[in-house]
Amino acid sequence: MKSLSCDQCDEEFTAPTFEAWCAQVQAHYVAAHMDYMMKNANATPEDIKKWFEDAKARFDAVPENS
Numbered sequence: 001m002k003s004l005s006c007d008q009c010d011e012e013f014t015a016p017t018f019e020a021w022c023a024q025v026q027a028h029y030v031a032a033h034m035d036y037m038m039k040n041a042n043a044t045p046e047d048i049k050k051w052f053e054d055a056k057a058r059f060d061a062v063p064e065n066s
Contacts, residue, residue: 002014002062008029013028
């Protein structure tokens with residue numbers, strides 16, 4: 001399991017995989033960061049891909065059980 005905070009606030013999420021972590025963060029974004037989502041509503045596929053790549057790199061850098 002890995003714990004990593006949201007990139008927009010300090011709320012932390014724990015999950016065994018990046019995909020599971022993303023599912024938690026996605027629900028959190030809808031509940032807590034709708035303003036950010038609306039501001040980025042016109043993001044290109046490249047922008048979205050970059051966000052996922054950056055988020056995966058952050059997740060992968062976290063040691064297990066932290």
